[in-house]
Amino acid sequence: MKPHLAIPLSKIGSKIHVTFGKTMENTPNSFHLDSILSEWTSSFLQECSLNSPEDLEKVSGYLNIIKEQNIFRAEGVLEFEPQLECVRSLTLYREKLKVELNGFFVPYNSQKYLQSGLSKLSQQQNSDEIELTESDLESYSFKGNAIQLDEFLLDSMFCALPELPLCREDCKGLCPECGIDLNEKDLQGNYQILEHKKSCFHYKPLKS
Numbered sequence: 396m397k398p399h400l401a402i403p404l405s406k407i408g409s410k411i412h413v414t415f416g417k418t419m420e421n422t423p424n425s426f427h428l429d430s431i432l433s434e435w436t437s438s439f440l441q442e443c444s445l446n447s448p449e450d451l452e453k454v455s456g457y458l459n460i461i462k463e464q465n466i467f468r469a470e471g472v473l474e475f476e477p478q479l480e481c482v483r484s485l486t487l488y489r490e491k492l493k494v495e496l497n498g499f500f501v502p503y504n505s506q507k508y509l510q511s512g513l514s515k516l517s518q519q520q521n522s523d524e525i526e527l528t529e530s531d532l533e534s535y536s537f538k539g540n541a542i543q544l545d546e547f548l549l550d551s552m553f554c555a556l557p558e559l560p561l562c563r564e565d566c567k568g569l570c571p572e573c574g575i576d577l578n579e580k581d582l583q584g585n586y587q588i589l590e591h592k593k594s595c596f597h598y599k600p601l602k603s
């Protein structure tokens with residue numbers, strides 16, 4: 396496993412088109428990553444049940460990295476299909492999510508870095524309150540001669556996860572009393588009359 400998803404500055408030059416997953420583009424000045432699996436991203440991907448090589452190559456998209464003076468601006472899109480658990484019925488299901496990638500990378504210890512929230516964050520112990528602006532949250536620092544995309548991609552995907560996942564909008568959930576799944580449908584797609592447990596308040600014997 397790769398330790399990091401690193402793009403060497405020498406590759407980037409003034410602009411580079413990075414592609415992820417299946418969407419292989421053979422344009423000049425592009426950089427391709429078969430998967431975004433690294434030591435940093437592996438536990439998040441596992442939590443989303445994106446484990447097999449086929450799952451991983453479906454995590455696809457692109458990122459344009461453009462050099463603006465000392466700063467690298469990164470913009471793109473990433474699609475992934477995590478496995479989620481419905482908050483009402485506890486059903487496991489997959490949902491396709493499209494993430495806008497938007498951020499910038501500033502050299503560690505540069506003027507821009509020292510003014511940003513990143514340096515405020517690293518001095519957290521010394522101050523009581525830190526105010527972060529939107530752009531601080533989108534900025535990442537880099538050291539040495541490569542940009543590492545791991546944290547940026549992780550944050551972006553994490554923010555895209557629904558707060559209250561629902562397997563479907565009208566999910567009926569579980570009976571609060573006996574726990575039976577109220578979504579069961581017959582072959583015609585009609586809701587079945589479900590037989591709750593005999594002890595349940597909703598119990599009605601099924602007609603045969």
Ligand SMILES: [Zn+2]
Binds near residue numbers: 482483486562568
């Ligand atoms: Zn549900």
Ligand SMILES: [Zn+2]
Binds near residue numbers: 570
């Ligand atoms: Zn019940």
